[in-house]
Amino acid sequence: xxxxxxxxxxxxxxxxxAAENKVSRVSSVTIQLGEVSTVIPYLFEDCWNxxxxxxxxxxxxxxxxxxxxxxxxxxxxxxxxxxxxxxxxCPYCGSxxxxxxxxxxxxxxxxxxxxxxxxxxxx
Numbered sequence: 001x002x003x004x005x006x007x008x009x010x011x012x013x014x015x016x017x018a019a020e021n022k023v024s025r026v027s028s029v030t031i032q033l034g035e036v037s038t039v040i041p042y043l044f045e046d047c048w049n050x051x052x053x054x055x056x057x058x059x060x061x062x063x064x065x066x067x068x069x070x071x072x073x074x075x076x077x078x079x080x081x082x083x084x085x086x087x088x089x090c091p092y093c094g095s096x097x098x099x100x101x102x103x104x105x106x107x108x109x110x111x112x113x114x115x116x117x118x119x120x121x122x123x
Contacts, residue, residue, distance in 0.1 A: 006039055006106070007047040011058060014111055018057045025114035028062040034105040035070040035084060064110075070103025 014029055033039055048063040055061070070083035074090035075097040081090065088098055 003039055003043040004047045004051070007044060007051050010048075010108065011051060011055065013108060014061075015055075015057055017108075017111060018113075023111075023113050024057065026058050026061050026111055027114045028064055028110075028112040029058075029108060030064040030066060030110040030112075032066045032068050032105055032107045032109045034068045034103040036100070036103045037106050039106060041065050041067065066109065068103055068105050071101045072098045073101045074098045 010029070010031065014026060017023075018026055033041060033044070045063055045065065052058045052061045052063075071080050072083040072086070072088070072090075073080050074093060074095050076095040077090060077093040079090070079092050080101060081092065083100060083103055085091075088096055090096075090098055
Protein backbone atom coordinates (compact mmCIF):
# COMPACT_ATOMS: atom_id res chain seq x y z
CA UNK A 1 0.00 0.00 0.00
CA UNK A 2 1.83 3.09 -1.22
CA UNK A 3 -0.98 5.40 -0.08
CA UNK A 4 0.72 5.88 3.31
CA UNK A 5 3.89 7.14 1.63
CA UNK A 6 1.83 9.50 -0.54
CA UNK A 7 0.01 10.75 2.57
CA UNK A 8 3.32 11.44 4.35
CA UNK A 9 4.59 13.34 1.31
CA UNK A 10 1.36 15.37 1.14
CA UNK A 11 1.49 16.16 4.87
CA UNK A 12 5.11 17.28 4.51
CA UNK A 13 4.18 19.62 1.63
CA UNK A 14 1.22 21.10 3.53
CA UNK A 15 3.36 21.60 6.66
CA UNK A 16 5.97 23.44 4.58
CA UNK A 17 3.34 25.69 3.00
CA ALA A 18 1.80 26.35 6.43
CA ALA A 19 5.21 27.28 7.88
CA GLU A 20 6.00 29.61 4.97
CA ASN A 21 2.69 31.39 5.53
CA LYS A 22 2.86 31.35 9.36
CA VAL A 23 -0.27 29.22 9.61
CA SER A 24 -0.85 27.64 13.00
CA ARG A 25 -3.78 25.39 12.12
CA VAL A 26 -5.13 23.78 8.94
CA SER A 27 -8.72 22.50 9.00
CA SER A 28 -8.91 20.81 5.60
CA VAL A 29 -6.90 19.93 2.54
CA THR A 30 -8.46 19.32 -0.87
CA ILE A 31 -6.56 17.13 -3.30
CA GLN A 32 -7.29 16.35 -6.91
CA LEU A 33 -6.73 12.71 -7.70
CA GLY A 34 -6.71 11.27 -11.20
CA GLU A 35 -9.03 8.35 -11.81
CA VAL A 36 -6.10 6.17 -12.98
CA SER A 37 -3.41 7.63 -10.69
CA THR A 38 -2.88 4.33 -8.81
CA VAL A 39 -3.82 6.04 -5.52
CA ILE A 40 -6.95 4.42 -4.09
CA PRO A 41 -9.12 7.19 -2.59
CA TYR A 42 -10.56 5.30 0.40
CA LEU A 43 -7.12 3.96 1.37
CA PHE A 44 -5.61 7.42 1.04
CA GLU A 45 -8.37 8.82 3.25
CA ASP A 46 -7.88 6.09 5.88
CA CYS A 47 -4.12 6.71 5.95
CA TRP A 48 -4.67 10.48 6.12
CA ASN A 49 -7.08 10.21 9.06
CA UNK A 50 -4.59 8.04 10.94
CA UNK A 51 -1.56 10.22 10.15
CA UNK A 52 -3.00 13.65 10.99
CA UNK A 53 -3.82 12.54 14.54
CA UNK A 54 -0.06 12.67 15.17
CA UNK A 55 0.39 16.16 13.70
CA UNK A 56 0.35 19.63 15.24
CA UNK A 57 -0.67 22.07 12.49
CA UNK A 58 -2.74 19.39 10.73
CA UNK A 59 -4.16 17.67 13.81
CA UNK A 60 -7.53 16.15 12.84
CA UNK A 61 -7.42 17.98 9.49
CA UNK A 62 -10.10 16.75 7.05
CA UNK A 63 -9.13 15.52 3.61
CA UNK A 64 -11.35 16.27 0.63
CA UNK A 65 -10.74 14.27 -2.52
CA UNK A 66 -11.86 15.39 -5.97
CA UNK A 67 -11.59 12.76 -8.69
CA UNK A 68 -10.33 13.89 -12.10
CA UNK A 69 -11.82 11.61 -14.78
CA UNK A 70 -9.36 9.77 -17.02
CA UNK A 71 -9.58 10.93 -20.64
CA UNK A 72 -7.66 9.52 -23.60
CA UNK A 73 -7.07 11.18 -26.99
CA UNK A 74 -6.90 9.22 -30.22
CA UNK A 75 -4.11 10.55 -32.45
CA UNK A 76 -5.78 9.13 -35.57
CA UNK A 77 -9.36 10.46 -35.33
CA UNK A 78 -8.54 13.27 -32.84
CA UNK A 79 -11.42 12.36 -30.54
CA UNK A 80 -11.35 12.05 -26.77
CA UNK A 81 -13.01 9.26 -24.84
CA UNK A 82 -13.32 7.95 -21.25
CA UNK A 83 -10.22 5.87 -20.54
CA UNK A 84 -11.67 3.58 -17.87
CA UNK A 85 -14.54 2.48 -20.13
CA UNK A 86 -12.48 1.84 -23.24
CA UNK A 87 -8.82 1.46 -22.27
CA UNK A 88 -6.18 2.12 -24.90
CA UNK A 89 -8.35 1.24 -27.91
CA CYS A 90 -10.29 4.14 -29.42
CA PRO A 91 -14.02 3.32 -29.40
CA TYR A 92 -14.59 5.53 -32.48
CA CYS A 93 -12.00 4.22 -34.96
CA GLY A 94 -10.37 1.21 -33.25
CA SER A 95 -6.90 2.78 -33.25
CA UNK A 96 -4.29 2.00 -30.60
CA UNK A 97 -2.51 5.27 -31.39
CA UNK A 98 -3.82 6.92 -28.22
CA UNK A 99 -2.50 8.65 -25.12
CA UNK A 100 -3.78 9.72 -21.73
CA UNK A 101 -4.72 13.41 -21.64
CA UNK A 102 -5.81 13.60 -18.00
CA UNK A 103 -6.54 11.31 -15.08
CA UNK A 104 -3.09 10.49 -13.70
CA UNK A 105 -2.79 13.62 -11.53
CA UNK A 106 -2.19 14.03 -7.83
CA UNK A 107 -2.30 17.69 -6.77
CA UNK A 108 -2.94 19.69 -3.65
CA UNK A 109 -5.73 22.01 -4.76
CA UNK A 110 -6.66 23.89 -1.62
CA UNK A 111 -5.59 24.30 1.99
CA UNK A 112 -8.22 25.68 4.36
CA UNK A 113 -6.81 27.54 7.36
CA UNK A 114 -8.48 27.82 10.76
CA UNK A 115 -6.33 30.68 11.96
CA UNK A 116 -2.99 32.26 11.35
CA UNK A 117 -0.23 32.98 13.81
CA UNK A 118 0.05 36.56 15.16
CA UNK A 119 2.09 38.82 12.89
CA UNK A 120 1.44 36.74 9.78
CA UNK A 121 0.78 38.35 6.42
CA UNK A 122 -2.26 37.62 4.24
CA UNK A 123 -1.33 36.30 0.79
